[in-house]
Amino acid sequence: MGIINVTDRDGKKYQLEGRERSSLMEILRQGGLSLEALCGGSCLCATCHVYVDPGWLDKLLSPSESETFTLQDEAEEIQPNSRLSCQIQWHEGLDGIQLSIAPEI
Numbered sequence: 341m342g343i344i345n346v347t348d349r350d351g352k353k354y355q356l357e358g359r360e361r362s363s364l365m366e367i368l369r370q371g372g373l374s375l376e377a378l379c380g381g382s383c384l385c386a387t388c389h390v391y392v393d394p395g396w397l398d399k400l401l402s403p404s405e406s407e408t409f410t411l412q413d414e415a416e417e418i419q420p421n422s423r424l425s426c427q428i429q430w431h432e433g434l435d436g437i438q439l440s441i442a443p444e445i
């Protein structure tokens with residue numbers, strides 16, 4: 341359990357409930373947010389790109405080489421706090437995390 345605070349591309353704010361064994365991408369999509377996730381979480385498309393509040397970055401595992409590659413190769417408007425939401429697994433330590441959905445590719 342726990343809460344994910346999300347801001348969509350229109351600036352609308354949502355609170356979603358975290359779920360063990362789910363990625364942030366899966367939780368956002370099941371919460372009704374517009375997140376294409378075209379590759380289904382295979383770290384290939386970057387259509388699940390989010391910006392994680394900088395205060396939360398050190399609570400996440402570092403991005404893998406393939407996540408970094410896909411972000412650099414496929415994503416628009418990369419920021420230092422860019423992450424692929426399909427590569428972040430929910431756990432209780434993320435309760436209260438804040439993120440926003442990046443612009444559409």
Ligand code: FES
Pocket residue numbers: 365376377378379380381382383384385386387388389410424425426427
């Ligand atoms: S869903 Fe395609 S990279 Fe995350």
